[in-house]
Amino acid sequence: MNDQTNSTPPPLEVHDLTVAYHKRPVLYGIDLTVPKGSLVGIIGPNGAGKSTFIKAIMGLLPISAGWVKVFGKPFRDACHRVGYVPQRESVDWDFPVSVMDVVLMGRYGRLRLAQRPTKQDREVARECLEKVKMLPFANRQIGNLSGGQQQRVFLARALAQESDMYLMDEPFVGVDAATEAAIITLLRELKSRGKTLLVVHHDLSNAREYFDMLILLNMRLVAFGPTSEVFTPEVLQTTYGGRLTILSDVVQTLRTQ
């Protein structure tokens, strides 16, 4: 399964990644290599830097130290191979766009500057909407949808990107059970087609069932590996067992100086 032995570069390679918000480090020295075709859950307590991690991979946040390589290249040169599902709360759902408009945005990365979406792009967008069962809502304004439906729209947009790796920020938050089941089916289908998926997840109760690999984060990388190996009481205790007191103290001192 694991093709690191081949000459093809891994979908994601992170080396000594450190990220700071307002000079306050939130992620320290992350090292990991994600193999192709894996469905990876990113778990950790609130404020552990889960969202920060995937944003830093895409260069949405400035990196203080270390580097990230996506398919062997800096993100900027491989961004067309990465699909992104941001947190649902990150946008204004009263924005005057239709469901179809939003899904079409997934095609924008493939279009030239000032180029309009083509008929073919619309066809792809329609197929992606169909896949998440949102086609009947294509002409609705996005505010007139339930939380689960909004999340499906975001997923359809990511599908429309037709990428090789997907980064998803809390796709299961605030969705109904039917949508959650639909999402996980979709993720498994993508995985079976050789896509690599990194999913920020908050619910420990189903993390073991959903993902075949886990990244456990708490400001630093606590563990990374197959779920069966790292989803153990000891590792979870280290991940969730309080904040790293000394690290936080030093950070605090750094800030006040």
Add this chain to the structure above:
Amino acid sequence: MKFPGIVIVTIVAGIALLAPEIAVAARINELSDSTFLDRTVRFFTFRDPSLRNALMGSMLLGICCGLMGAFLVVRKLSLLGDALSHAVLPGVALGFLWNMSKDPVAIFVGATLVGLLGAATVQLLRATTRHKEDAALGFVLASFFGVGICMFTMIQNLPGGNKSGLDKFMFGQAAALGRSDVILLAIVTALALCAVMVFYKEYAITSFDAGFARSLGMPVQIFHYSLMLLLAFAIVSSLQAVGVVLVSAMLVIPAAAAFLLTDRLGKMLILSAVFGMVSGGTGAFFSFVGRNLPTGPFMVLAAAAVFAVSLFFGPRHGIFSRWWRLRSRSARISRENTLKAIYHVLEDEEFETDQVSGRELAERRRETLEEAENELNTLRRHHYVTLSSDGGSASLTPEGWQRACEIVRNHRLWELYLTNAAHIAADHVHEDAEKIEHILGEETVRMLEKRLNYARRDPHGRLIPGLEDIQFAAGRHTVPSRATGFGSATN
């Protein structure tokens, strides 16, 4: 609910600002053809070149402010427009001081530079202090404006130079627009139109979801700053006609009105530009017929009127339209309840007769005879019943039968669904079904029937009218008079 606030403030400010100007205009009274009608005719025949300039300029500024304003509103940056427009005042003064004349290009350059300085100050305050955007904007707006006022006072006291018209920058005077001002406005408007049309996709996605746009590798910052630069251009070139104080209203109000009317960005941009253009033209007209009153307040009042109309009469989000929809829905529900009561009366008589008297209906619904007769009259107007010659009793028309059957079926199906599928006690389901019966669509009904294996009796043992009964009823004019009940008519 922050838009109505803006409108009220604008209207009050407009009235307050107008009062002294009206007095001045009345005293000067410089033109001979002074009746309102004469001046209206002069306006619409476009005889004066200065008037043509004023009207062209006002409409152009409406278009470009409308376009830029639409982006401000959807990006929730309305306050930035306000701050930026006040912050450019020192730039206007500097532009004038450049060669002591009202040179449009010098003023344009000076105002743009100072405007950008103001925007940079906001950024700097946000980045280096604990202040959020609102405090930074408030600081920049007031302090730059203060500096501008001081400089203007200073210029008025300077000897020499052609200072006439400089005071018009405060509240705007479209009549003071020269040919070069209009050309400048035309260039800026063309630039804004081109940018928005060519890069519509980019401006839309960076406004909606900047993070996602960056993940696609788009230069989000470039689009943001180009939009801000166009905004600064729009503000600066509009100053002469609408004035420093009110230009932000021309950015926000047409866009806010457009936002109420549509939920597509493209349509909103077009509507906003059109509203801006109409408001600009209207402002210029009233300013002209009112003997060169300040233009700004009139433009803003016109825009506020457009906003008020869309607030009340917007087809989807308008207050009046919503009230009207609510009213028609409750009227429909009341009609359907009457139909249901008639069905119940007939059902109790085991469909022996097809006549329902006002008294029977009144007893059934526990109301006065008068109320019942009113309800029957309402049904007659909707062609659901025909009344007997003395008006005392009613019989259902085929449409009435169909609707009554549908409502009773919806009610009983829903009760059955709640007791069977949701396991709610049979005596708890009536209230819920009373509401649901009016909103169940045919598709849902089909699903319910399937789910309930086409059951014929509700939890209370009464017959549920089926699809056949309803179609059957629609096709006939007399009621089945069998004691077995209407529901079994096709058995």
